Structure formats: structure tokens, C-alpha cells
Amino acid sequence: MSETDYDLVVIGAGPAGLCAGIYAARARMNVLVLEKAAPGGQILITDWIENYPGFPDGISGFDLGDKMHNQAKNLGVNLKTAEVLSMDVSGENKILHLDDGSISTKTIIIATGASPRKLNIGEEKFIGKGVSFCATCDAPFFKGKTVVAVGGGDTAVQESIYLTKFAEKVYLVHRRDELRATKILRERAFENDKIEFIWDSVVSGMDGFFNVENVKIKNVKTGEEKTIKADGCFVWIGIIPNTGFVGDALKLDEQGFIVTDHTMATSVPGIFAAGDVRTTPLRQVATAVSDGSVAVISAEHFIENHPD
Amino acid sequence: MSETDYDLVVIGAGPAGLCAGIYAARARMNVLVLEKAAPGGQILITDWIENYPGFPDGISGFDLGDKMHNQAKNLGVNLKTAEVLSMDVSGENKILHLDDGSISTKTIIIATGASPRKLNIGEEKFIGKGVSFCATCDAPFFKGKTVVAVGGGDTAVQESIYLTKFAEKVYLVHRRDELRATKILRERAFENDKIEFIWDSVVSGMDGFFNVENVKIKNVKTGEEKTIKADGCFVWIGIIPNTGFVGDALKLDEQGFIVTDHTMATSVPGIFAAGDVRTTPLRQVATAVSDGSVAVISAEHFIENHPD
Numbered sequence: 001m002s003e004t005d006y007d008l009v010v011i012g013a014g015p016a017g018l019c020a021g022i023y024a025a026r027a028r029m030n031v032l033v034l035e036k037a038a039p040g041g042q043i044l045i046t047d048w049i050e051n052y053p054g055f056p057d058g059i060s061g062f063d064l065g066d067k068m069h070n071q072a073k074n075l076g077v078n079l080k081t082a083e084v085l086s087m088d089v090s091g092e093n094k095i096l097h098l099d100d101g102s103i104s105t106k107t108i109i110i111a112t113g114a115s116p117r118k119l120n121i122g123e124e125k126f127i128g129k130g131v132s133f134c135a136t137c138d139a140p141f142f143k144g145k146t147v148v149a150v151g152g153g154d155t156a157v158q159e160s161i162y163l164t165k166f167a168e169k170v171y172l173v174h175r176r177d178e179l180r181a182t183k184i185l186r187e188r189a190f191e192n193d194k195i196e197f198i199w200d201s202v203v204s205g206m207d208g209f210f211n212v213e214n215v216k217i218k219n220v221k222t223g224e225e226k227t228i229k230a231d232g233c234f235v236w237i238g239i240i241p242n243t244g245f246v247g248d249a250l251k252l253d254e255q256g257f258i259v260t261d262h263t264m265a266t267s268v269p270g271i272f273a274a275g276d277v278r279t280t281p282l283r284q285v286a287t288a289v290s291d292g293s294v295a296v297i298s299a300e301h302f303i304e305n306h307p308d
Numbered sequence: 309m310s311e312t313d314y315d316l317v318v319i320g321a322g323p324a325g326l327c328a329g330i331y332a333a334r335a336r337m338n339v340l341v342l343e344k345a346a347p348g349g350q351i352l353i354t355d356w357i358e359n360y361p362g363f364p365d366g367i368s369g370f371d372l373g374d375k376m377h378n379q380a381k382n383l384g385v386n387l388k389t390a391e392v393l394s395m396d397v398s399g400e401n402k403i404l405h406l407d408d409g410s411i412s413t414k415t416i417i418i419a420t421g422a423s424p425r426k427l428n429i430g431e432e433k434f435i436g437k438g439v440s441f442c443a444t445c446d447a448p449f450f451k452g453k454t455v456v457a458v459g460g461g462d463t464a465v466q467e468s469i470y471l472t473k474f475a476e477k478v479y480l481v482h483r484r485d486e487l488r489a490t491k492i493l494r495e496r497a498f499e500n501d502k503i504e505f506i507w508d509s510v511v512s513g514m515d516g517f518f519n520v521e522n523v524k525i526k527n528v529k530t531g532e533e534k535t536i537k538a539d540g541c542f543v544w545i546g547i548i549p550n551t552g553f554v555g556d557a558l559k560l561d562e563q564g565f566i567v568t569d570h571t572m573a574t575s576v577p578g579i580f581a582a583g584d585v586r587t588t589p590l591r592q593v594a595t596a597v598s599d600g601s602v603a604v605i606s607a608e609h610f611i612e613n614h615p616d
Contacts, residue, residue, distance in 0.1 A: 026359055027491050051327075053375075053379060054363070071361060184335070287601060289597075290592075
């Protein structure tokens with residue numbers, strides 16, 4: 001293996017990427033962690049995390065992201081704000097093309113996470129004008145107002161509960177007739193007087209002069225459509241992996257997540273994936289940090305087995 | 309599936325078992341976590357943990373174990389002090405025979421961890437009289453003294469460094485001519501004036517009237533044996549899984565660790581394994597908590613697919 005700028009470049013600084021940075025720094029690898037936005041990743045916009053072990057009373061996503069970021073800095077991890085536009089992995093050394101130049105590396109860990117899935121019913125023009133994917137970010141704008149929330153998983157239910165701290169009324173629209181969320185969250189939602197459930201339904205449209213004023217809701221069983229007066233619409237209908245820069249270089253699953261083995265190795269030797277971006281049975285902070293640590297050990301082994 | 313005492317019994321309350329308890333409690337499963345000693349597991353005897361994300365300056369193993377234990381209690385996890393002697397998994401419902409009775413359960417997560425490997429050179433009679441497997445526990449007894457440490461991995465090197473806070477001199481005996489420990493630990497050990505390395509060597513015996521007085525060290529390349537005057541011997545030469553109660557019920561690997569797939573499923577449906585006790589590429593707090601969370605989701609799915 002010839003000279004490269006880095007032993008390891010980690011793409012993404014959420015829990016998986018920051019943990020990879022921490023492990024790589026302790027292994028004294030020449031590591032760079034790239035993040036296009038703020039270190040912390042998706043958890044920065046998560047209101048409250050009570051299932052990451054080590055915090056008896058839970059911790060806000062923002063604080064946990066901040067702690068992980070500081071831990072990485074304390075261990076000397078080199079963090080850089082940059083976006084990866086594409087990668088060239090055809091040679092022995094890998095080349096990453098960034099928005100401000102190119103870098104070479106022996107190994108890569110992709111930890112770019114995933115982004116909220118859109119409704120695709122014309123809500124784009126109302127983003128920031130009533131449409132949001134983040135209660136932590138935007139709920140305070142809806143004090144005393146009526147909002148529609150969409151989804152039935154953990155995120156949708158947890159964030160709807162959080163919304164009720166501000167909003168007067170939350171209509172939770174779900175395409176099935178039961179929630180997928182874990183039981184403790186279902187119970188809390190059912191006990192919450194401000195949440196009204198609209199089952200077997202999807203949001204089919206919205207309108208308003210400047211901000212959202214009306215949300216159209218369609219019953220998927222009867223086909224019946226009705227309009228609810230609402231000031232906002234929060235969308236939590238799943239995630240799509242952030243793999244735009246990967247192209248067809250790596251094997252992806254049907255939904256675009258990166259396929260790895262249990263060592264986090266992808267289909268290309270020397271490239272590993274960790275956290276929400278990979279095909280995995282569970283996407284949690286706890287699983288992300290594990291992925292990050294395992295991927296570093298695998299990258300170390302790869303370099304040992306491919307000496308200069 | 310007929311009536312059982314529990315939906316899920318978690319055996320072991322280290323990071324994997326406590327995280328499983330936390331996830332199961334939030335999923336409102338009827339869960340019991342069994343621990344034969346103190347909740348926290350092996351980390352309780354780990355001096356310092358700086359690679360578990362969320363603690364910018366690191367945290368003592370004791371404190372981290374305590375925080376995880378309190379988190380489980382705060383979420384209402386039912387913990388019981390008991391040892392599992394054997395299990396009967398031939399029927400649809402599983403039976404666990406404890407030291408104080410028997411219980412039935414739909415699913416089991418085995419998170420019993422692993423224990424230090426012994427030298428088997430007659431050191432047993434000196435345990436507590438100079439021989440130790442835990443610097444955090446016993447290092448203060450060796451203030452100003454000379455000790456021998458055995459091993460070359462992360463634990464051996466980290467704990468030897470810790471020993472130098474008390475001991476005047478630490479001979480680190482390793483059977484190879486280089487350390488396996490991660491680079492940051494190797495560097496710290498090489499920089500430490502109190503640590504002297506004895507390469508290509510093993511401890512072949514020890515003697516003393518009441519406490520350890522002499523440790524015999526044999527060079528594995530030359531066969532040469534020498535005696536070092538030492539007041540103690542700390543042994544860190546790997547771990548063996550705590551699977552005595554498993555018998556031949558589950559598929560184990562060559563070293564006795566429980567074989568699982570990526571959902572933590574063992575060879576017996578409804579039985580899962582998490583943490584150090586399973587065959588895994590890496591044994592860390594970060595990987596243990598991930599295993600625990602994944603195992604609970606898998607146990608939930610198993611119960612959903614096997615209704616009463």
C-alpha cells in the first residue's frame with residue numbers, strides 16, 4: 001500500500017462516526033472524521049434518549065451528541081467540516097472527492113446515517129412554513145396551535161408526545177390501525193388527551209396562502225378524503241440512507257442501505273459501514289457506537305494485512 | 309405458547325444484560341434480570357473506561373456500572389440475585405433451574421459474560437495472597453512493592469499501567485515479543501519507567517511461605533528459567549465464557565463461546581446471547597450494549613410470532 005493522506009477516513013460524525021474516531025485515535029491511527037453539518041448527527045434533533053445505557057435519568061440528544069463530540073476532541077480526533085461528493089475506490093488506495101479538494105486514504109468507514117423520508121405530496125414548498133421533520137427543532141413555533149403528525153413508529157409517537165408540550169392539539173395520522181412504536185410510548189400516547197389518532201389514513205395534500213392552513217387526509221380503506229384545519233404537519237414515516245456519493249461502488253440492499261458482514265466490511269475491501277446507513281436489524285445509539293468500534297478494529301486488521 | 313412466569317429472563321447484569329433489561333422494560337415485556345453477584349459485571353473491576361461514547365473525560369468502570377444499574381431500576385426493571393444452575397429448553401417454554409427454585413419463560417437472553425483465564429501453574433493457592441486478576445480490586449495492597457503481571461492485550465497493559473500508581477516495579481511478562489494492546493496503551497506502557505518488559509516468556513511457577521515471594525519465569529524460546537523476587541502476580545491472559553449452566557443445549561464455538569447470528573439468535577429458537585459470552589469480533593462496553601438491545605428486539609419478534 002503506497003503513501004496516503006490518512007490511514008482511515010470516517011465519513012459522518014454521528015454516534016457511529018464519533019465512536020469510530022474515538023477508537024481510531026486510541027489505536028493511534030492517522031484518522032480524519034468528516035462531517036458536512038454539525039458533529040452529533042441525527043441525535044442532535046432527538047428530544048430525549050432514555051435507552052442509551054449510562055444515563056440513569058435519560059439525556060437529551062443534543063447533550064449526548066455534544067458529549068461524544070467533546071470526547072472525540074479530548075482524544076485528539078481530527079474533525080473537518082466537508083461534504084464527500086464522490087469516491088474512487090478502483091485502486092489500492094481510496095480517493096475521496098470533497099467539496100474543497102480530494103484526499104487519499106487506506107480505509108474508509110461510511111457512517112453517514114439516514115435522513116427522514118418525504119411524503120412527496122407537494123409538502124416541499126411548505127418546509128419551514130409549517131412542514132417539519134424535527135419536533136425538537138420546530139415544536140416551539142406551534143404553541144397553542146393545531147398540528148398533524150404522520151407515522152406510527154417510535155419516532156412518530158415519541159415526537160408527537162413532545163409536540164403536545166407546545167401544540168394545543170396533535171392529530172396523529174397512521175396508515176395502519178395500530179402503532180408500531182414500543183409499548184411504553186404507545187401507552188404514553190394513548191394517555192395523552194391532546195393526541196387524537198386518525199387510523200388507516202395518509203396525508204394526501206396540503207394547502208395554505210403562505211404557511212400551511214389545511215391538511216388533506218385520506219382513509220386508505222374507504223378512499224374517503226377529509227380536510228383538517230392545521231397550522232403544521234410533522235412527518236415521521238421512516239428514513240432513507242445517505243448514500244448519494246457512493247454511486248454503484250458498494251453493494252446496497254433494496255432500500256439503498258449498505259450491506260455489510262458482522263465485521264462491518266462492505267463489498268469493497270478496506271471500506272466499512274457503521275450505524276444507520278447499513279443494513280441492520282436495529283438502528284439505535286447503542287447499536288451505532290458498537291458498529292463504529294467494530295469497524296475500526298476491522299480497518300486496523302485490513303491495514304495490518306496490507307502493509308506498505 | 310402457554311402461560312409462563314416471564315416473557316423474558318435475562319441471565320447476567322453486566323452492560324449487555326442491563327441494556328437488555330432497559331429495552332425490555334421500555335417494550336413493557338414481563339422481564340426478569342438475574343445476576344449471581346453485583347449488577348455491573350466485569351466493568352465493575354475495570355479501572356477506567358475512556359472509549360464508551362458519552363463520557364468526554366472517561367469514567368470509572370464502577371461508576372458506569374452503577375449508572376447502568378440505576379437506569380434499569382428507574383425504568384422498573386425487576387432484578388434478582390440468583391445463580392442459574394441448569395436449563396431445560398426441550399419444551400416450547402423454557403425452564404431455568406436457579407439456586408432457589410425454578411422459573412419458566414418464553415425467551416432467554418444469556419449475557420453471563422466471561423471470566424479471567426487462569427495460569428494453571430499452581431497459583432490457585434495464592435489467590436488473595438498475592439495472586440490477583442483485578443488491579444482495581446487489589447493494586448492498593450501493593451504500595452511500594454514489586455509485582456509480576458502476565459499478558460500482552462489491552463487489559464494486561466492498561467492494568468499494568470494502573471498498577472504502577474501503587475507498585476514500585478512491575479515486570480510485564482508476555483509470551484510473544486510484541487504487545488497485542490492498542491497503540492495508545494503500548495505507548496503509555498513503554499514510556500512508564502516502572503514497567504519492565506520480559507518478552508517471549510511465561511510464568512511457570514511461584515512459591516512463598518504464606519504470601520507469594522518468588523515468581524518463576526520461563527523463556528519459551530530458550531527454555532531458560534529464572535526466579536524474580538516479587539510480592540504479587542497479576543494474571544491477564546484472556547477470558548473464558550461463563551457457560552457452565554448451558555451444557556450441550558446450545559451450539560458453542562471451539563473456545564466455548566455461544567454462536568449467534570446477527571440478530572443474537574442462538575441455535576435454539578427463543579434463546580439469544582449478548583455481550584462477552586457470545587462469539588463476536590470485539591468485546592467492549594459499546595458492543596455489549598448493542599448486543600443487549602438487538603437481542604430484546606429479536607425476543608419481542610419471537611414472542612409475536614409464537615402467540616399464546
